[in-house]
Amino acid sequence: MRRTPARRPTIKDIARRAGVSESAVSFALNGRPGVSEATRTRVRRVAEQLGWQPSAAARALSGEGAATVGLVLARPARTLGGESFFLRLVSGVQEVLSAHGLGLLFQVVEDIGAECAVHRRWWAEHRVDGVLVVDPRAADPRPALLDELGLPAVIIGAPDDAGRPLPDHGAISTLWADDTGAMASVVGHLHALGHRRITHIAGLPELAHTRRRMAGLRAEAERRGLPEVRSVTTDYSDTEGAEATRRVLAAPRPPTALVYDNDVMAVAGLAVAAERGVPVPGGLSIVAWDDSVLCRSTHPALTALARDTAAFGRHAAEELVALLAGGPARRVEDVTPQLVVRDSTAPPGS
Template sequence: MTKERPTIADVAARAGVSKGSVSFALNGRPGLAQATVDKILAAADDLGWRPSNRARSLSVSKAFALGLVITRDPAVLSSDPFFPAFIAGVESVLSTRGQALVLQVVTGGPEEEAGYRRLAQDGRVDGVILSDLRHDDPRIGLLGELGLPAVTLNRPDGDSPFPAVVLDDRPGTVAVVKHLLELGHTRIAHVAGPSTFVHATARSVALVETLAAAGLEPVAIEAGDFSAAGGITATRRLLALPQPPTAIVYANDRMAIAGLSAAQAAGLTVPDDLSIAGFDDSELSEHVHPGLTTVRADPFRFGVAAAEALNQVVDGNSGVPDVELPPAQLVVRRSTAPPPE
């Protein structure tokens, strides 16, 4: 015979209180003496009783879920090294709070806006994590209009009412360029990320400014889309220049690894003929040949910090501050060396 699950009435009977008191205690509402709260929690633990998320949401008008809307081509996203680790960090926080992550992968434009509106209007989430910030990002105003709590991944370039979780890409990019300059490179090119993204632009600006401080300009800046195909196409264009670069800095590891393959297919030896550096320190970067010089961020910690900050906002804490994470760090491997003479 299957044992029936304990109910809130069973917890109330065990603790010798009303069902209403059990609800107050388990949802953190004020009005009960601490001794009573402790007695109710002990009774719930003894019985192995936990409220369902549906029951909790009805009692406190919460969904007990956070949202993440990713606007990327699914083909690109499927091999992205950032988001799986980031989501794992988010989930590590949510799992301890009995929360869920509602993930949507959408295209831009009307579909993206509709996704946020559904999350707000259906009450499916208590707040959202805003990733891949864009210049003059319209989602900031949209979330304000919808009254949906949020945190942003890095700071937007305009006004925002939401706290930001900041992992500064620029020091890592500066370190890559300085590393190449110290090796003796003067013909350095860049394969950038999408120019609509704030973080992609920040990496490109950091590269240009570091070269300028050394009295140099990039050989060229090729627009990329964070995909392997985009990395190959951009690399082929750079290698076809009358004076090709001796070093290429890519905005992510996927484009860099694809670019390394394109350079080898063109008959070049990395790093003897061409130095290559990436960004992300994805798992494969250490295992390609030669190992990829790159910049190590910590997307798992990024996800933990984003979920914790958003939960503070959702819980009604006022003035939640921005969270500053340690900046990305240079990792030197064998794909960079002095330029050919």
């Protein structure tokens, strides 16, 4: 059973409590003529008792004010320093918000519990009128919380392991790309080159997209009859990416190809290969998720899954703006990342 959101009081609530019409409430609260001073005083007193505040989002979208959208990253701050994905995503978000007179309130916290606490505080303090939510998780508590609060939101990424969008959660839209299909294209490329031992240096295991990529890798390996394919999880940092690379390359039967969940780890892995005297791509092929200037600037340049991350951010912000303007919640699939083949992949032993 859906819970009734802990919604903010409205003009209708004030009118009912004060025993006047909604238009009289609007006149009184906006300082317009048309009501007596006694009515104006009574309406303002009731508004204060109910904790009513004017909708900053509605004023901003009509050009009369400035509202704020929130974004919380629940990842260890140390892992974000070299992460270009979020910078590009936020640049796209900011482009849309600026055009609509909306500000962005950004915070980094250590875990999902702290993020939920931030959402509750922001809602209670009227700090934000909507939020963007990243890194969906299995059994994610955030959609139910945001639904309870009645806080409009866009979830960036499919929230469950199967890649299905959220069930109905009121004013919550979802925007995602097909991670499973993208992983299938990587495995298909490496298989066509002749690789049979492939290791996926994955990100945080609790994230839904990490789990989907791992599941997609297993499914594609099974379909193609590749028994020596596996995933190793990390925290997305260059340090853990490098350490994971050292471990797998030191195995008795090391992989001939590595697939990294971000560009930072892929570049770190390339450095480890050089450190160990393993030629890329002759002795080891490397593929990175989310193409960036890092992938294009290394030698050899890295084969990578490419998408317009700034456009992904713009699309997420556009969905949230539509919700703030009173539009319905939507489930939107974005463009699937496309594999860009460069010099870091070749047949094994070439």
